[in-house]
Amino acid sequence: MALGLVATQSFPAIVGTADMMLKSSAVTLVGYEKIGGGHCTAVVRGRIADVRLAVECGADTAEKFGQLIAKLVIARPLPNLDAVLPIGSRLAQLTAERGYSRMSNLAVGLLETRGFPAMVGASDAMLKAADVKLVGYETIGDGLCTTIIRGTVSNVAVAVEAGMHEAERIGELHAVMVIPRPLDDLEQTLPIANYFLEQPIQLPVALREKEQEPVRLPQLEQVSEPLVYVEELPLSQRVPNQAPRPLP
Template sequence: MELHNYGIVPRDSLPKSNRTSQTSLGLVSTISFPVIVSTADAMLKSSGVTLVGFEKIGSGHCTAIVRGATAEVRIAVQAGIEHAKREGQLLSSLVIPRPFPNLEVIFPIGSHLLDDLRHPSRSRHSSQALGLLETRGFPAIVGAADAMLKSADVELTGYETIGDGLCTVIIRGRVAEVAMALQVGMAEARRIGELIAVTVVTRPLEDLERCLPLASCLIEEEPQPLLLPIQVKELEKELIELPELGRLRLPGREE
């Protein structure tokens, strides 16, 4: 029976050297998107791990997934646990040493790795800060975003919904501008609806920013190559009728 459909890999078909990965996986789960972003930031800055991404399963449950050497992953997960506990939002955590390849095929824990292989060096810190404000209800998040943009020199980069009515808006700018905008946004969110969480991430790593939602209008389109026709149809050449040589009158020759 073929087991290759739907990403299932037969155990016997895997070489013994490739049956387990050389890296470990670390997962920390919280309620609230701003909290999981700040938790991931703490994990990244505590050790040399790579952020695979965020998994959102509804009802506000969010999980940050990192990978790297086992020792580095354990340090990162512990840092994430401590940060989430301080925020009062920790749900669960897990470290998986040498995950089986079939696990990485099925679950969304293998994405974002091609870029890491192309750029193995540690990602750089951004000179700007990120601000995340979470509300319950869409009108509150739209009103808060409008108030923040009008109060400070910040850029609205995207928003995220994670179920249970929770919406998060993401802004970017200098630390002082982001802090000022969030103060205004918090007041507006409370006026319209329910404020859930607020987070400021100073000097975020590029690794973190790549995993955050980005508005489509801010994504620069890559120039497309000029498509040339593969087959060029040649025009048919017109034939010119020449006079018969025998009828030509040559100079110095009499008829």
């Protein structure tokens, strides 16, 4: 087994690089490492020949984006190297099963800006321009923020174009990426898993009504004499100055 690493200076670029690495060779995407300053590294694992091919394809892709920083292939890494790297927990969760995602007919769109307001404005423009879902965002330092959307390929392309214009109007547009039909390995590394669980939103409803004092009715005074019920006579049967007669 071998370990392959490709580093870029943009999150959309590293996702696009990782997508190319997965589709060019039978490797497993372990995850990303973000060390600040906009530097991101994709880490893959597999047989030596597959990792070498994946790293070369990934480096070529990153170089076309103008974002390549470094590439590395480590043949037969010792177990201690995997253990001390932050990717160790991810390696323990990987399984041998590979395949396409259940949402493989959807595309992923990534738009990176320098500055949070530009990212929020671009996200709003993308949501209003096409039928897409905002599924999360990533920050990698140096003021770089990436918003991530999902939808059909055509909708994502339209949304990203609208987001680009809005980002340039507000601040600085740094990078964009549209990935059609991502593989399951790539999808699991993006911050979108919890969104598609469609859990209901739990609102804080622990609101207590203001406690009201019980209404105290005035107590009736005790009457020593018995009460007498009277009957009102119709006006036609009344005698002038005659009081109502008591009931039997």
